[in-house]
Amino acid sequence: MTIAEMLGQSGNLTLLGMGIVFGFLIILIAAVSLMGKIIHALGLDTDTGAPAKTAGAPAAGNKAASGAAVTAAISAAVNEYRKK
Numbered sequence: 125m126t127i128a129e130m131l132g133q134s135g136n137l138t139l140l141g142m143g144i145v146f147g148f149l150i151i152l153i154a155a156v157s158l159m160g161k162i163i164h165a166l167g168l169d170t171d172t173g174a175p176a177k178t179a180g181a182p183a184a185g186n187k188a189a190s191g192a193a194v195t196a197a198i199s200a201a202v203n204e205y206r207k208k
Contacts, residue, residue: 163169 160169
């Protein structure tokens with residue numbers, strides 16, 4: 125077997141392998157899309173549970189308190205960083 129034949133065979137195997145992987149990815153994308161459409165059609169994509177509240181966190185509806193808390197946390201972090 126000559127070098128040219130081996131290179132041709134390796135090229136064919138490379139293209140075959142890449143084709144198989146590409147085909148698998150296409151099938152995977154189709155399956156995930158189909159599953160998403162099925163779940164959406166059945167109405168299972170909505171979150172019906174109540175959101176979990178963490179201790180010490182401001183209420184979700186109070187944006188001003190939330191913004192103030194974030195600003196205070198960032199300021200405290202910057203001050204601690206500058207002390208070092």
